[in-house]
Amino acid sequence: MYRKSEDFIEDWIASSAGTLSVMKAITDDKMDYSIVEGHNSLGWLAWHLVGTGGFFGQLAGLQIPAAAPGTSMPSSMTAIVEKYEEVIEAYKNEALTLTDEKLTEEVNGFMGPIARGKLLRILIDHQTHHRGQMTVLLRQAGLPVPGVMGPTKEMQ
Template sequence: MFTSINEFVKEFESESAITERVLDSLTDESLGQAVTAQHRTLGRIAWHLVLSFNYMTNLGLTYDEPLADNSAPSSAAAITGEYRRLSQSFLRAVRSQWTDESLGNAVNMFGEDWLNGASLRYSLRHEIHHRGQMTVLMRQAGLRVPDVLGSTRDDWIDRGKEPLA
């Protein structure tokens, strides 16, 4: 659980920069990639990350920008642009509407009381989880996966080194 707005902002900025690198690597053609027809496509998962900012209004946050529409765009650039726009609006909302003390306030989410600071932690974990799903689908779609938490196989090859098994 976060107990400091500054602590959250620092971690969110770091994680959202990684997510932006992943989103920047998507192509319009790759958005339809799925494990099976019964699973979300790469584009739906990417759009789900954008829509996740909408859900944060359930915690009482209000944004200075319009929320994302439920229907996913067919453009990778549009998805990435919406992620950038709403992530910044989300950060402004947290910084201006919550304090370190209000991170200990509870809000009813899905029939349970969630502390604001715990909700912020969950939102990051949620994004990281789906970002991981996206990188697998990116590989299946033939895309180069960007550096997420260290060099990728492609980075090692580019350096003329043997990738780690």
């Protein structure tokens, strides 16, 4: 749980930069790649992180852009990356308005009341979870895997 806005901002900058590098590694022709048919594809996972970024932000009472319900996934990674970059910047700006007191305030989360700082921790954990899935799919799809937490095989 975050108790200091500076801690969230620092983690968000690092986490979102890693996620952005993974999204930028996805080519348009591999957006539909999934481990097996019917499972989450690279493009779906990237678009999901854009959507849930907005959803978590709205639950936290922050002004984070979100796609309207029912909005279809864009057909290009460039469009998804642009939307994700908007989410990144919105969190950086909105986090500056958070006081220590606001981080401990309870908000209505998707499973009931939750401290705002805890909800923001779950946001980053959720993003990390799906970024990990995307890195595995990148490798299986034959695309280079960027170094997020350290060097990858391609960097050796």
